[in-house]
Amino acid sequence: MRWFEIALVVLTFASGIIWLLDKLFLAKRRATREGLLDDGDEPVLVDYAKSFFPVLAAVLMLRSFVAEPFRIPSNSMMPTLLTGDFILVNKFSYGLRLPINNAKVVAIGEPKRGDVVVFKPPHHPDQDWIKRIVGLPGDTIAYHNNQLSVNGQVMQYQPIGVYQGVANGAEMTGAEEFAEALPGRPHHVLEWTDRVMDPGEGEWVVPAGQYFVMGDNRDNSEDSRYWPMHFLPEANLRGKAFLIWLNCEGWFCTNAFDASRIGTTIK
Incomplete structure (x- = not known):
């Protein structure tokens, strides 16, 4: 999704610059109709920039710094x-x-x-x-014999049962499910216990x-x-x-x- 991130940044800055230039210079010229062939109407590009910049900026900020x-x-x-x-x-x-x-x-x-x-x-x-x-x-x-060790302490494993996968996860049907007592964050893992070598x-x-x-x-x-x-x-x-x-x-x-x-x- 790197292409989306790059596109979002480019569009946000481009629309913001157009909006800023219009506010600082172009809008004043339109108000006095000083520009050559200027009828005083707001250009379509400026209209789009003013409409999309707040939305793009909000999405960029949320996506980059929040979630x-x-x-x-x-x-x-x-x-x-x-x-x-x-x-x-x-x-x-x-x-x-x-x-x-x-x-x-x-x-x-x-x-x-x-x-x-x-x-x-x-x-x-x-x-x-x-x-x-x-x-x-x-x-x-x-990691040896399907067991994780942290600083010499072997994690404890509680058997949950045979796993039944669905859809794309069906390939794991038949694997053993365990509760791994990782310090601070116990969670479940899957293992093929019948494999000779890992x-x-x-x-x-x-x-x-x-x-x-x-x-x-x-x-x-x-x-x-x-x-x-x-x-x-x-x-x-x-x-x-x-x-x-x-x-x-x-x-x-x-x-x-x-x-x-x-x-x-x-x-």
């Missing part, structure tokens, strides 16, 4: 988030950032373990991904200013375990996911629609 909508494109965060969930992301949880370049201009808060975050992955900076933060700067993260196993020490992220769908998530650099820089964070406001598959809700997920808080 931004995203759509979940994959099953990597099942069972917490499903393909087709439309979510809202808090844009000021981790500081106010400029649109387009994502540069932080005001520091407000820091990510906490367990936060579900939207970010730009270092190896795909033109995309927006969503995962859960499991490792903070300085942490030692390990290529995502390993141990990592999180550097300063970076984070270790994982998907809740542990066997179907391209996350820090598999990245070339393994860690997410703080500068790549876009915001904290906090609410599902719609669920339907297909951009125009042409497929399944699940009204029960509307208004669900993301934990």
